[in-house]
Amino acid sequence: MRNHTTITFTLLGLTEDLQLQVLLFIFLLTNYMLSVTGNLTIITLTLVDPHLKTPMYFFLQNFSFPEISFTTACVPRFLYSISTGDRTITYNACAIQLFFTDLFGANEFFLLATMSYDRYVAICKPLHYMTIMSNQVCKTMVICCWMASFMIILPPLSLGFNLEPCESNVIDHFGCDASPILKISCSDTLIEHMVIACAVMTFINTLVCVVLSYIYIMKTILKFPSVQERKKAFPTCSSHMIVVSITYGSCIFIYVKPSAKEDVEINKGVSVLISSISPMLNPFIYTLRNKQVKQSFNDSLKKIAFLSKK
Numbered sequence: 001m002r003n004h005t006t007i008t009f010t011l012l013g014l015t016e017d018l019q020l021q022v023l024l025f026i027f028l029l030t031n032y033m034l035s036v037t038g039n040l041t042i043i044t045l046t047l048v049d050p051h052l053k054t055p056m057y058f059f060l061q062n063f064s065f066p067e068i069s070f071t072t073a074c075v076p077r078f079l080y081s082i083s084t085g086d087r088t089i090t091y092n093a094c095a096i097q098l099f100f101t102d103l104f105g106a107n108e109f110f111l112l113a114t115m116s117y118d119r120y121v122a123i124c125k126p127l128h129y130m131t132i133m134s135n136q137v138c139k140t141m142v143i144c145c146w147m148a149s150f151m152i153i154l155p156p157l158s159l160g161f162n163l164e165p166c167e168s169n170v171i172d173h174f175g176c177d178a179s180p181i182l183k184i185s186c187s188d189t190l191i192e193h194m195v196i197a198c199a200v201m202t203f204i205n206t207l208v209c210v211v212l213s214y215i216y217i218m219k220t221i222l223k224f225p226s227v228q229e230r231k232k233a234f235p236t237c238s239s240h241m242i243v244v245s246i247t248y249g250s251c252i253f254i255y256v257k258p259s260a261k262e263d264v265e266i267n268k269g270v271s272v273l274i275s276s277i278s279p280m281l282n283p284f285i286y287t288l289r290n291k292q293v294k295q296s297f298n299d300s301l302k303k304i305a306f307l308s309k310k
Contacts, residue, residue, distance in 0.1 A: 007091035010170045011081060014268055025082045028272075031280045032075045038283030039064035041297070049296040055133040056122065056236075057293075059115045060286060062142050063108065067279040070104035073097055074275035078174045094176040101175070101275075102153045106202050110145035112244055113209035119237050120213040124220045152202050156194045163191070173268055175275075203251060210244055239286045246281065250274050 015021060046052045046061040077097060081087050089097075121132050156178075163185040173180040178195050214237070221233045250273050287293050 007165070008088050008169065009091070009094055009165070009176070011078075011087045011089060011174060011176075012170060012172045013078070013081060013087060013174045014272070021082050025079060028075055028079055028082075028276055031276045032071060032079070035071050035276070035280040035283075036068055038280065038287070039068045042283050042286065042293070045293065045296045045300065049300075051292060052296055055118050055129075055138050056115075058135075058138050059111065059118055059142070062145075063111045063115065064283065066104040066107045066111070067282060070101060070108065071275055071279040073100040073104060074175050074271075081174070089176065094171075094181075097176045098178065098181070099153070099157060102157065102178070103149055105274075106149040106152055107145055108247065109202055109206040110148050111142070112240075112247060113206040113213075114141050114145055115240055116210040116213035116244070119240060120217055122236065123217050123233055152198050156191060156198050159191050159194065173271070175271070177267075177271065179267065203248075207248060210248075214241070235290075239290060242285050243282050246278050247274075250278065 013021075014024060042064045043061050046057045074097075077089070118133060122129050125132065163181070165184045166186045168184050171177075171180045171184065182192055182195065217237060221230055224230050224233065250270050253270055287297065
């Protein structure tokens with residue numbers, strides 16, 4: 001077995017066209033800046049505004065952190081490769097990137113399931129909402145999400161860190177992702193099956209929680225006697241439902257493979273969506289569709305403007 005510190009990989013990226021690389025660099029940099037700014041804004045607002053001290057905004061705050069972390073683990077390294085032309089990455093750097101992208105990615109799925117349960121309690125059990133979703137319960141649920149993320153990624157990663165490339169060190173991707181790494185590794189079927197099993201387990205279990213929560217939510221909303229009550233209930237879930245659709249929909253799309261030839265290109269394209277566009281859209285979805293967040297944001301801008309005039 002070779003010393004892992006001597007192993008380097010070459011990342012193929014998305015395109016060899018220089019003009020497309022420039023456009024891609026501008027596109028990714030803009031999305032990354034908007035993503036970080038938007039999610040940091042949500043974290044700041046939920047920390048300083050007393051009106052946003054409810055369980056829903058607590059989970060939104062905790063969802064924004066892995067959003068920033070996930071896109072930071074993927075995008076800056078790719079921007080560096082485009083700007084410098086250096087596509088090499090060391091084994092250790094690749095392993096670190098893979099660990100953090102898997103950790104933050106898995107954490108987002110568990111948090112989305114937790115947020116759907118929060119919406120279920122808020123609509124189906126409104127009188128007991130603050131009792132069920134107490135501060136201690138919310139903190140415990142977030143800790144459990146992180147623990148579940150660690151537990152689900154550690155078995156395949158602990159085995160995968162001992163893998164070595166067989167003939168080629170070229171990773172057909174713009175970052176260190178499990179699927180292209182396994183394709184060039186001397187791996188046995190156990191590791192591949194474990195990776196698939198852990199991914200499917202995370203996806204299915206969290207999706208079942210989300211679907212069940214919204215089935216009960218829809219049943220409850222449809223029982224409301226007035227149309228006004230229904231209109232009032234839907235917006236509290238609509239932002240979360242859009243984010244869930246984007247996150248789960250993009251992951252489902254990866255496994256809808258028209259042909260083996262197009263498989264890699266589709267995966268890379270969807271990976272750009274997941275790592276760059278989705279984290280950028282989420283804060284805007286929550287902000288634009290939420291009156292309390294918009295009001296808090298406007299109030300903060302007014303305070304900043306007032307203080308700057310002094």
